[in-house]
Amino acid sequence: MILKGRAFKFGDDIDTDAIIPARYLNTSDPSVLKEHCMEDADPTFSSRIAKGDIIVAGKNFGCGSSREHAPIAIKASGVSCVIALTFARIFFRNSFNMGLPIFESDEASSKIKQGDILEVDVAEGIIKNLVTGNTFKARGMPAFMQELIADGGLIAHIKKRGKI
Amino acid sequence: MTIAEKILKSHTSDKGFKQGDVIRVDIDIALANDITAPIAIDAFKSCSKKDVFDKDKVVLVLDHFTPNKDIASATQCKIVRDFAKEYHITNFFDGGEVGIEHALLPEEGLALPGDLIIGADSHTCTYGGLGAFATGVGSTDLGVAMSTGQAWLKVPESMKFIFRGELNRWVGGKDLILYLIGNIGVDGALYKVLEIEGPAISSLDLSNRLTMTNMAIEAGAKAGIIAPDVVTDAYTKTRAKRNYTMHKSDPDALYSMVKEYNCANIEPQVAYPHLPENTRGISEVGEIILDQVVIGSCTNGRIEDLRVAAGIMKGNKVAGGLRCIIIPATPKVLKAAEAGGLIKIFLDAGAIISPPTCGPCLGGHMGVLAEGERALATTNRNFTGRMGHPKSEVYLTGPAIAAASAVTGKISSPKEVAV
Numbered sequence: 007m008i009l010k011g012r013a014f015k016f017g018d019d020i021d022t023d024a025i026i027p028a029r030y031l032n033t034s035d036p037s038v039l040k041e042h043c044m045e046d047a048d049p050t051f052s053s054r055i056a057k058g059d060i061i062v063a064g065k066n067f068g069c070g071s072s073r074e075h076a077p078i079a080i081k082a083s084g085v086s087c088v089i090a091l092t093f094a095r096i097f098f099r100n101s102f103n104m105g106l107p108i109f110e111s112d113e114a115s116s117k118i119k120q121g122d123i124l125e126v127d128v129a130e131g132i133i134k135n136l137v138t139g140n141t142f143k144a145r146g147m148p149a150f151m152q153e154l155i156a157d158g159g160l161i162a163h164i165k166k167r168g169k170i
Numbered sequence: 171m172t173i174a175e176k177i178l179k180s181h182t183s184d185k186g187f188k189q190g191d192v193i194r195v196d197i198d199i200a201l202a203n204d205i206t207a208p209i210a211i212d213a214f215k216s217c218s219k220k221d222v223f224d225k226d227k228v229v230l231v232l233d234h235f236t237p238n239k240d241i242a243s244a245t246q247c248k249i250v251r252d253f254a255k256e257y258h259i260t261n262f263f264d265g266g267e268v269g270i271e272h273a274l275l276p277e278e279g280l281a282l283p284g285d286l287i288i289g290a291d292s293h294t295c296t297y298g299g300l301g302a303f304a305t306g307v308g309s310t311d312l313g314v315a316m317s318t319g320q321a322w323l324k325v326p327e328s329m330k331f332i333f334r335g336e337l338n339r340w341v342g343g344k345d346l347i348l349y350l351i352g353n354i355g356v357d358g359a360l361y362k363v364l365e366i367e368g369p370a371i372s373s374l375d376l377s378n379r380l381t382m383t384n385m386a387i388e389a390g391a392k393a394g395i396i397a398p399d400v401v402t403d404a405y406t407k408t409r410a411k412r413n414y415t416m417h418k419s420d421p422d423a424l425y426s427m428v429k430e431y432n433c434a435n436i437e438p439q440v441a442y443p444h445l446p447e448n449t450r451g452i453s454e455v456g457e458i459i460l461d462q463v464v465i466g467s468c469t470n471g472r473i474e475d476l477r478v479a480a481g482i483m484k485g486n487k488v489a490g491g492l493r494c495i496i497i498p499a500t501p502k503v504l505k506a507a508e509a510g511g512l513i514k515i516f517l518d519a520g521a522i523i524s525p526p527t528c529g530p531c532l533g534g535h536m537g538v539l540a541e542g543e544r545a546l547a548t549t550n551r552n553f554t555g556r557m558g559h560p561k562s563e564v565y566l567t568g569p570a571i572a573a574a575s576a577v578t579g580k581i582s583s584p585k586e587v588a589v
Contacts, residue, residue: 075205170314
């Protein structure tokens with residue numbers, strides 16, 4: 007699977023209240039949640055994001071709550087994947103469980119600029135910056151977690167394999 | 171082996187695992203609340219199993235937006251209520267039985283030493299204060315766990331923090347954990363287990379221990395664990411309805427880092443907006459005028475916390491123009507506060523008493539902030555917009571500073587008001 011989109015840059019420690027503020031958690035409807043995605047970090051995000059675009063952030067992306075509403079809002083916005091220096095652990099596992107591809111890369115996180123056009127090879131973890139020509143390799147993931155992404159998330163994985 | 175590794179080993183058939191391996195574990199408790207359960211129920215139904223894996227091991231607590239704040243949140247609760255009825259969930263807490271989940275489960279003897287607990291709530295790590303391996307997960311994990319009784323976990327490394335020395339006056343578990351987070355940062359324990367021990371920890375009651383492990387997630391940790399001891403056993407044995415195991419780490423257990431703190435150097439802590447790592451000692455805090463003080467939450471809403479607050483507020487009045495909201499974490503805490511005369515002290519001081527709810531901690535209801543307002547709270551997060559408007563501010567402290575600040579109207583040491 008090859009993903010392609012514009013980079014939307016964010017800083018360190020983007021928490022789940024910034025990704026989807028708790029004041030909107032009285033619903034889990036993706037079409038409502040996407041309207042407020044990243045609202046407290048960038049109020050213009052939901053109006054500017056287009057299908058396929060990619061979030062590129064610093065360290066500890068998704069820290070805070072366990073709310074799956076965060077990756078749901080990101081996915082419903084049309085974001086194809088998230089690249090960060092590191093992810094907070096619950097956001098990290100939620101993304102795999104939901105089949106939202108995420109990648110950890112020190113270099114990609116720091117060198118990619120707002121608006122750069124990126125191409126990502128999901129299976130290989132290769133991130134290409136089509137503007138600068140730079141290529142980055144994301145950190146490897148355990149085989150089980152690669153399986154989750156390939157299967158399309160935890161539920162699809164269980165349906166396919168009959169167990170976790 | 172570390173205590174975390176021992177608990178994982180006793181809950182998996184993937185023997186011989188090493189750090190970094192993904193293992194499948196059998197869980198003792200699967201917990202969700204009114205925000206996370208509806209999505210988990212969808213996930214459960216997608217697994218197309220006829221029944222939950224064990225109706226006694228699924229715990230559902232309607233604590234976040236209850237008593238319901240609007241039609242949408244009432245609809246979410248109804249989904250959970252209908253599910254609990256249809257599947258005969260034993261441990262379903264609704265109406266007057268609702269307490270804040272992480273205060274409620276230890277109190278009810280549902281979370282026990284040696285357990286492996288997953289919860290669709292990040293503060294599930296609280297139960298590590300009992301000597302359990304407890305970790306927050308998402309709703310999909312929880313839905314799958316309700317169906318299969320299992321979860322996947324990546325075996326974490328452990329870090330050890332040893333607290334030595336005597337606690338200073340007005341210092342409690344909240345101050346120790348804020349100090350630790352201030353020291354290592356909000357991702358200082360990312361993906362790892364944060365094991366806490368030492369003479370100062372042994373002298374803490376269970377309430378203060380639970381406060382510490384509650385905030386392990388604020389350092390990025392997968393779990394926070396305090397080895398169970400006589401204090402844990404005394405608390406647990408009267409509450410537990412099943413057997414439990416008290417593990418401890420071996421002397422030769424491997425840690426990615428070991429760090430020691432001297433409590434003599436730790437004064438009451440204040441975490442400034444907008445991250446729990448922005449900590450300072452109370453003596454370094456200038457004049458910060460407050461609009462609201464919240465005393466409650468899964469971090470500091472137990473009876474021990476309310477006793478500290480009431481001791482300072484007794485005979486004093488809440489400062490003019492400040493709203494002070496007291497939220498006993500569970501119905502039993504509220505009853506004990508009533509019986510002990512604490513509720514009268516709070517009401518005489520001019521404080522507001524809220525029913526048990528997460529409420530304002532996450533900007534849900536019962537004390538949401540307007541633009542430009544500033545609150546001090548005994549809660550666990552002070553992210554941008556956490557308690558309301560994105561341009562409001564939250565400072566975090568323990569109950570002693572919170573009570574003193576409610577009286578003076580600005581962030582204050584209890585020394586300024588206590589007799």
